[in-house]
Amino acid sequence: MNLDFSNKDQIFREEVKSFIEDNLNKETARRIGEGLPVSKEDTQEWQIKLSNKGWMAPNWPKEYGGTGWSLTQRYIFDEECGAASTPRTIPFGVTMVGPVIIKYGTEEQKKKYLPKILSSDQWWCQGYSEPGSGSDLASLSTKAIKDGNCYIINGTKTWTSLAHHADMMFVLVRTRSDCKPQEGISFILIDMKSEGISVNPIVTLDGSSEINMVYLENVKVPLENLIHEENKGWTVAKYLLGHERVSIAEVARSKKALSRVKEIARLNLDGGRSLTKNDRFMDKLIKCEVKLQALEYAELKVISDAVKGNPPGAEASILKIRGSEIQQQITELTLEASGYYAYPYQMKSMEKGSNEPIVGPSWGVSSAPKYFNTRKTTIYGGSNEIQKNILAKMVLGL
Amino acid sequence: MDLSFSEDQELIKSSVEKFITDNYHSQKRRKIIAEAKGFNESIWKSFSELGWLGLPFPEELGGHGGGLVDLMILMKAFGRGLVIEPYVSTIVMSGKLLTLCPQGNLRDNILSDIIKGEKKASFGYAEPGSRFNSHDVETIAKKTSNGWEINGHKTVVFGGGQSDYILISARTSGDRFDKNGISIFCLNANSPNLNIQDYPTIDGFRAAEIRMKNLKIDDEYLLSEKDNGYEIIEETFLNTIVASAAEASGIMEKMYEMTLEYISTRKQFGVAIGKFQAIQHRAVEMLILSEEMSSLSAMSALTNNKSLTNKKTIYSSKIHIGIGGKKLGQEAIQLHGGMGVTEEMEIGQYFKRLTLLDTFLGNSDFYLKQYAKIDF
Numbered sequence: 197m198n199l200d201f202s203n204k205d206q207i208f209r210e211e212v213k214s215f216i217e218d219n220l221n222k223e224t225a226r227r228i229g230e231g232l233p234v235s236k237e238d239t240q241e242w243q244i245k246l247s248n249k250g251w252m253a254p255n256w257p258k259e260y261g262g263t264g265w266s267l268t269q270r271y272i273f274d275e276e277c278g279a280a281s282t283p284r285t286i287p288f289g290v291t292m293v294g295p296v297i298i299k300y301g302t303e304e305q306k307k308k309y310l311p312k313i314l315s316s317d318q319w320w321c322q323g324y325s326e327p328g329s330g331s332d333l334a335s336l337s338t339k340a341i342k343d344g345n346c347y348i349i350n351g352t353k354t355w356t357s358l359a360h361h362a363d364m365m366f367v368l369v370r371t372r373s374d375c376k377p378q379e380g381i382s383f384i385l386i387d388m389k390s391e392g393i394s395v396n397p398i399v400t401l402d403g404s405s406e407i408n409m410v411y412l413e414n415v416k417v418p419l420e421n422l423i424h425e426e427n428k429g430w431t432v433a434k435y436l437l438g439h440e441r442v443s444i445a446e447v448a449r450s451k452k453a454l455s456r457v458k459e460i461a462r463l464n465l466d467g468g469r470s471l472t473k474n475d476r477f478m479d480k481l482i483k484c485e486v487k488l489q490a491l492e493y494a495e496l497k498v499i500s501d502a503v504k505g506n507p508p509g510a511e512a513s514i515l516k517i518r519g520s521e522i523q524q525q526i527t528e529l530t531l532e533a534s535g536y537y538a539y540p541y542q543m544k545s546m547e548k549g550s551n552e553p554i555v556g557p558s559w560g561v562s563s564a565p566k567y568f569n570t571r572k573t574t575i576y577g578g579s580n581e582i583q584k585n586i587l588a589k590m591v592l593g594l
Numbered sequence: 595m596d597l598s599f600s601e602d603q604e605l606i607k608s609s610v611e612k613f614i615t616d617n618y619h620s621q622k623r624r625k626i627i628a629e630a631k632g633f634n635e636s637i638w639k640s641f642s643e644l645g646w647l648g649l650p651f652p653e654e655l656g657g658h659g660g661g662l663v664d665l666m667i668l669m670k671a672f673g674r675g676l677v678i679e680p681y682v683s684t685i686v687m688s689g690k691l692l693t694l695c696p697q698g699n700l701r702d703n704i705l706s707d708i709i710k711g712e713k714k715a716s717f718g719y720a721e722p723g724s725r726f727n728s729h730d731v732e733t734i735a736k737k738t739s740n741g742w743e744i745n746g747h748k749t750v751v752f753g754g755g756q757s758d759y760i761l762i763s764a765r766t767s768g769d770r771f772d773k774n775g776i777s778i779f780c781l782n783a784n785s786p787n788l789n790i791q792d793y794p795t796i797d798g799f800r801a802a803e804i805r806m807k808n809l810k811i812d813d814e815y816l817l818s819e820k821d822n823g824y825e826i827i828e829e830t831f832l833n834t835i836v837a838s839a840a841e842a843s844g845i846m847e848k849m850y851e852m853t854l855e856y857i858s859t860r861k862q863f864g865v866a867i868g869k870f871q872a873i874q875h876r877a878v879e880m881l882i883l884s885e886e887m888s889s890l891s892a893m894s895a896l897t898n899n900k901s902l903t904n905k906k907t908i909y910s911s912k913i914h915i916g917i918g919g920k921k922l923g924q925e926a927i928q929l930h931g932g933m934g935v936t937e938e939m940e941i942g943q944y945f946k947r948l949t950l951l952d953t954f955l956g957n958s959d960f961y962l963k964q965y966a967k968i969d970f
């Protein structure tokens with residue numbers, strides 16, 4: 197057991213650093229650092245750079261185009277990306293459906309989808325939740341009925357992140373009803389250009405629109421788009437959720453975000469003094485960092501086990517709970533640091549290339565929107581209450 | 595001791611509640627927010643007709659002689675209705691500030707115009723470097739032969755772009771942080787060399803950056819005694835906190851009710867989510883937080899002198915907006931699940947206002963410190 201970096205690791209870190217230095221768009225990095233929104237193009241630009249380098253999928257086995265990195269290398273890579281404020285790779289392809297196809301997909305499916313995830317030619321979205329089925333996902337009612345060589349799909353998916361940018365969507369649909377709800381669900385891939393799909397944006401509290409309602413009306417999907425077996429979708433979904441929950445912990449990003457809060461705290465914001473002189477503020481900041489350190493170790497442990505072939509189980513829920521809370525606390529600290537500059541509504545000046553004059557310091561512009569937006573982290577990916585139910589049952593045995 | 599409302603107070607309560615129900619539904623509010631001015635003339639007129647613009651002012655100044663309890667009743671209902679008219683900036687804050695300034699022609703005229711609903715005022719106290727320290731004043735007023743010349747920047751002035759008169763604090767002597775040497779001036783919104791950058795705030799109100807560059811005003815525009823404005827500001831803040839705590843109390847009560855309604859109707863796993871004990875305990879905690887806000891708001895409205903005990907009571911209500919309000923707001927959103935983070939749901943609109951009320955006049959950390967200074 198040790199946390200040391202070998203010489204080889206140090207060399208790897210330098211390689212990552214210089215790759216980022218050479219390839220990351222500085223303006224995009226600045227915007228991410230300040231908590232401003234990034235466009236699909238900004239993200240795509242970065243993903244293509246990663247893809248060309250062969251670094252798109254650190255979590256995939258090497259034979260499928262993964263990087264074959266050690267745990268330490270993955271950790272270093274995430275840390276450097278976080279520190280440099282690179283765009284996040286969109287998780288729906290690489291982190292979610294990719295591992296699913298690798299585990300459950302046919303050769304055909306692997307050939308068809310994996311390369312396009314690696315090259316970032318296809319963007320994915322996740323069609324799980326429905327208006328009537330959130331926490332109780334298994335109650336979902338979007339129906340797929342077999343018709344010749346197709347499924348005909350009808351229903352409504354909601355909260356679908358980035359559906360408006362996606363080329364493909366993986367969905368859970370009901371293929372049987374005369375059984376336990378979990379036993380009648382299938383995992384299917386849908387081309388977003390199919391006839392009968394419409395995507396309506398949902399505006400969130402902070403004024404942005406990253407989530408959508410997706411209506412499916414008699415959408416025809418070829419039978420070969422089924423993953424694993426019919427009515428075995430729940431098994432697939434659970435496998436995927438484990439991956440999702442780990443990725444939601446976002447330790448490297450939170451480290452960067454917290455170091456930014458520290459920089460802000462060092463500015464002379466408080467009547468000529470810096471917030472570092474304000475014990476109440478500093479206590480909150482440090483308590484948050486204490487949690488983050490614990491989370492960092494816990495995340496390493498889960499990845500380390502995964503590398504040894506033990507996929508994340510219920511403990512992943514711990515990462516999700518704390519990781520999401522920490523993300524929220526960090527936005528809360530920035531909001532507090534902003535003082536009165538949390539007030540101005542500056543959506544326009546947050547847009548890329550905007551010339552709107554800003555009110556207050558540039559880092560304050562996004563502070564309240566971020567705080568509002570980040571309420572989502574304890575809700576999505578299985579709400580924190582549901583994670584606690586899982587832990588109570590699976591780990592505590594209650 | 596009698597903790598029930600008087601007949602008059604019951605009357606205010608029922609009339610403001612009726613007004614909100616009849617005239618201030620959420621679609622209307624959203625329309626007002628989208629309009630250029632950010633308030634509605636006809637609603638302001640109704641406020642005047644209903645006597646609310648004159649409510650907190652003494653009768654000898656043309657007001658209705660209402661006390662803090664009356665103001666609390668009104669503000670609590672405004673909180674429940676999420677009223678975004680510039681009532682606090684004009685009536686509560688500027689009104690109190692003017693009332694505390696020595697009598698004079700200019701002051702009396704402004705007050706009378708405000709009470710009649712013909713003019714609006716705002717008060718600029720914060721500056722880019724001051725954070726919540728209202729004695730940190732770098733705006734300088736220099737004496738000229740027949741008046742004053744002002745240079746400085748007042749930041750996030752609530753209602754600044756909506757008002758005819760902008761009241762500001764400026765330094766007439768002393769150093770940056772001195773409490774002595776701060777004076778209160780009145781500026782006409784259309785003065786030359788006064789730049790007003792008006793913008794919407796995240797909670798649906800409006801604020802402005804006020805920049806003064808070699809702005810010249812006559813002697814009579816010094817409203818306070820020279821150098822003696824700070825105490826007036828402090829008392830104005832205390833008074834405004836009472837109103838703000840009442841607003842927060844209304845918001846919290848309403849958020850609790852909306853959440854209770856939601857968890858009673860939203861079904862998952864075949865039952866209303868309010869059937870889960872994990873949710874029940876949290877909803878109960880929300881109720882308690884809301885009741886605490888209501889109690890502290892009432893306590894602070896019943897303060898009637900400037901004793902330190904009363905100051906502590908008022909600080910307590912402010913601290914609870916930050917700590918209890920933040921908790922309640924976060925829980926309300928969480929228990930709404932995905933619906934909670936949509937712009938469409940009303941709960942989020944209340945959440946935004948409640949969140950920012952913590953910052954208004956200084957956040958809970960700031961008042962914890964002030965409180966500690968009194969006792970220890």
Ligand SMILES: Cc1cc2nc3c(=O)[nH]c(=O)nc-3n(C[C@H](O)[C@H](O)[C@H](O)COP(=O)(O)OP(=O)(O)OC[C@H]3O[C@@H](n4cnc5c(N)ncnc54)[C@H](O)[C@@H]3O)c2cc1C
Nearest residue numbers: 322324325330331355356357572576579581928929931932
């Ligand atoms: C920004 C955002 C992005 C999202 N992106 C996607 C996406 O891309 N794809 C997708 O499929 N979904 C997505 N979701 C949906 C997300 O997974 C759901 O919101 C989540 O599962 C909760 O469901 P719900 O919103 O219906 O809340 P509900 O299930 O109605 O829950 C409401 C509240 O009750 C609690 N609760 C429910 N059941 C219990 C219980 N048994 N015990 C205790 N508490 C309980 C919940 O924790 C929550 O606090 C997204 C959500 C958000 C907010």
